Amino acid sequence: MITRIILCCLLGGSGLWAAALSLGRLSLKAGESVEASLSFLAQGALVTAIQFDLDYDDAQLRITASAGPAAFRAEKDLAVNGKRYVIAGLNQNALSDGVLVVLRLSASGSVAGSYPLRLTRVVATDKDGRAVGVTASDGTVTVEAPVGAPQVNGNGVLHGGTFRSGLAASTWISIFGSNLAASTRAWSGRDFAGNKLPVELDGVRVWINGKPGYVSFISPSQVNVLAPDDDAEGPVSVQLVNAQGGSNTVTVTKKRTAPGFFLLDPEGRKYLAAVHADGTLAGRAGLIPGVTTRPARPGDVILLYGTGFGLTNPRAPAGEVFSQALPLAEPVTVRFGDAAVVPLWAGLISPGLYQFNIRVPELPDGDVAVTAEAGGEPTPAGCFVTVSR
Numbered sequence: 001m002i003t004r005i006i007l008c009c010l011l012g013g014s015g016l017w018a019a020a021l022s023l024g025r026l027s028l029k030a031g032e033s034v035e036a037s038l039s040f041l042a043q044g045a046l047v048t049a050i051q052f053d054l055d056y057d058d059a060q061l062r063i064t065a066s067a068g069p070a071a072f073r074a075e076k077d078l079a080v081n082g083k084r085y086v087i088a089g090l091n092q093n094a095l096s097d098g099v100l101v102v103l104r105l106s107a108s109g110s111v112a113g114s115y116p117l118r119l120t121r122v123v124a125t126d127k128d129g130r131a132v133g134v135t136a137s138d139g140t141v142t143v144e145a146p147v148g149a150p151q152v153n154g155n156g157v158l159h160g161g162t163f164r165s166g167l168a169a170s171t172w173i174s175i176f177g178s179n180l181a182a183s184t185r186a187w188s189g190r191d192f193a194g195n196k197l198p199v200e201l202d203g204v205r206v207w208i209n210g211k212p213g214y215v216s217f218i219s220p221s222q223v224n225v226l227a228p229d230d231d232a233e234g235p236v237s238v239q240l241v242n243a244q245g246g247s248n249t250v251t252v253t254k255k256r257t258a259p260g261f262f263l264l265d266p267e268g269r270k271y272l273a274a275v276h277a278d279g280t281l282a283g284r285a286g287l288i289p290g291v292t293t294r295p296a297r298p299g300d301v302i303l304l305y306g307t308g309f310g311l312t313n314p315r316a317p318a319g320e321v322f323s324q325a326l327p328l329a330e331p332v333t334v335r336f337g338d339a340a341v342v343p344l345w346a347g348l349i350s351p352g353l354y355q356f357n358i359r360v361p362e363l364p365d366g367d368v369a370v371t372a373e374a375g376g377e378p379t380p381a382g383c384f385v386t387v388s389r
Contacts, residue, residue: 018045021052021100021119021136033106040070040100045132047095047124049076049088052136055118056083061141062106070098084121092127107143115141150240150247152177157238157252159260160224160352161307162380163269166258167208167236170318171227171308172216172352175206177247180240181218195321197226197351203243209236209254214319214351226352229318230254257375258308259332261383264288272370274385275303284386295388296360301344302385304334304356309374312348325349334372336361336385363387 020041040050056063065085067078073096076089087100119136126132153176158164160172167173181204191198197214199205206213206225209232213225223240230236236254240247263269266287274282274296282302283293296302312326327347334341334356344357356372367384 018132019043019047019124019134021122021134023103023117023119023139033104036103036105037068037099038101038103039098040095041097042095045124045134046126047132047134048074048092048127049086050095050100050122050124050134051084051086051088052122053084053118053120055116055120056141057115058083060107060115060143064104066102066104068099068102070095070100073098094127115143117141148179149244150177150179150181150242152180152238152240152247152250154250157250159258159308161262161305162260162383163263164260164380165252166260166308166380167227167252167254168256168258168308168310169227169230169254170316170352171258173213173225173227173238175223175225175238175240176221177240178221179242179244180204180220180223180247181242182220184219186217187215192321197319197321199319205241207237207239207241226318227254255375255377257310257377259306259310259372259374259377259379260308261304261306261370261372261379263383270367270382270384272383272385273305275305277301277303282385284388287386295386297389298360298362298387300360302358302360304358304370306354306356306372306379307352309346309354309372316348316351318351321351322348325355328354328374330375332356332372332374334358334370336363336368336370336387339363360385360387365389 022039023036065080071078071087074093075091076087079086117139122134122136124132124134156176158174159166160174183202187198187201199212199214201215201218204215204218206215208227209230211228211230213227215225217224233254233256235251237249237251239249262273264271264273271283276282281293282296284295285293287293311329313329316322316326325347332346334343339361341358341361346356349355365388368387370383370385372379
């Protein structure tokens, strides 16, 4: 497996500057180190000492350094203190063009992504101690995923019910990408520790805002996971890790609630996964080949299922199986078209899975749009139930 790092600092162009620092390009195999050259161009300036900071993500990159040929020719030494580099010597020899510092780089693990590399606080002096201008532009370290490493699609972290955007605590999400897992399976009884949900299946883990999610299904292209309890809101990171290493990190917006109903696959996930009281799917006849379906009628009680609808009373920990259904802490109104319906019952029936018992209101025959709201957040539009007398 090869991890490729492309390291690039572009030279600036300004008549105010007399000297320049630049970094070249290199590639890196996983488990190996590669040398990069930090070159110096005098461009007519007589620089006898130079100092700079090399700022980078030290959680992902490892960098060591030694003096290069240009420093040796001028009989200069390299001193490194953290990320500060000083090229100086007990003489007044000017630095000539060439490799000033040899950097040895390695990537930490196999985390793919782009990381800034900045040459900052550059200070140079001549033999009389006068400042000499030096230009050094910011660079970027791009780490490409090695062959076989997991890769999450850029928009591949989606609400587990709607397959649209949406994330909240204790909400089912689906992650889409490549090389996510080496096997395909759902969790089973052996994966649980007592009443605790598994945080990994066959070595596959998912981290959401730095906390482990609860993994229920894995495959090479899709992984389903229950988000952990976490009151944080705003941008959070999502990363999948398996035996091949860590995936790229995807940033998603997390809210207090992310309500959404589960949808059936046929016809572009247009219809809610609604169920009659006898267990028959509520939908037009023939909606799913080989499966019995029948439309909802006004007055029927149907069951809707969703995730992301918020807290229950009492509160249910996200990572534990509980013994009885728990009602929602705040009321939810469901709308069938313009008709507002208060559920006969609404609550959590298993980790992350909410059930709504609804009596279908008087409605004309046809596809009826169904929406709801929880914690000020609406469910996505464009979701339907078929009504027919």
